[in-house]
Amino acid sequence: MEAEKRKEAIRYWRKGAEEALTNAGFMLEKSSYSFALFLLHLAIEKMLKALVVAKTDDHSPRIHNLLYLAGKAGLELTKAQDNLLNELSRFNIEGRYPEEARAVSPLNSNQVSDYFKRTKEFYQWLLSEQKEEF
Numbered sequence: 001m002e003a004e005k006r007k008e009a010i011r012y013w014r015k016g017a018e019e020a021l022t023n024a025g026f027m028l029e030k031s032s033y034s035f036a037l038f039l040l041h042l043a044i045e046k047m048l049k050a051l052v053v054a055k056t057d058d059h060s061p062r063i064h065n066l067l068y069l070a071g072k073a074g075l076e077l078t079k080a081q082d083n084l085l086n087e088l089s090r091f092n093i094e095g096r097y098p099e100e101a102r103a104v105s106p107l108n109s110n111q112v113s114d115y116f117k118r119t120k121e122f123y124q125w126l127l128s129e130q131k132e133e134f
Contacts, residue, residue, distance in 0.1 A: 001057050009059065013050035017043045021123060024116060033112045037091035040119040041066070044088060047126050048073055064092050075129070084118055 001009070024039035041064075048069035049060035055073050063069070066085040070077055077085070107115075 001053075001059070006053060006057060009053045010050045013046045013053065013060070017046035017050065017123070020046060021120065024119075028109075028112055028116055031109065033107055033109075034091075036112055037088075037107070037115060040115055041088040041092040043123060044085070044119060044126075045069065045092070047123060051075070051126065065089065066092075075126075081122060081125075084122055087115070088119065 020039045020043035024036045024043060027033075027036035027039060044066055045064055048066060051073035052058075052060040052069055060069070061072070066089055067082070070085060
């Protein structure tokens with residue numbers, strides 16, 4: 001991929017990630033928990049796609065699997081980070097395909113706030129770990 005196209009793709013994914021994270025906060029404030037959780041997944045998905053472009057010098061695959069994207073980006077995750085990505089993946093499926101959603105008890109404000117906090121921390125880690133790539 002040529003250098004300018006690479007930078008443009010990285011900027012595109014990062015901007016989308018920032019917007020999704022910001023909007024997840026707005027949805028949390030409005031008690032729209034399902035959408036907030038979906039947006040948390042989307043924020044991490046887009047940030048990982050930016051990292052895939054940065055690391056592979058190629059387009060990111062058109063998938064939503066966070067663990068696959070993290071692996072493609074060459075990230076070494078802690079067990080807690082791995083668990084978070086697995087948990088966030090559930091909200092992607094529920095947000096995109098509600099008819100296929102697993103039977104899960106609805107989450108309350110405190111639980112969603114915890115996901116928001118942990119996702120923001122992971123998002124910041126992604127930025128700090130790969131800062132030189134951007």
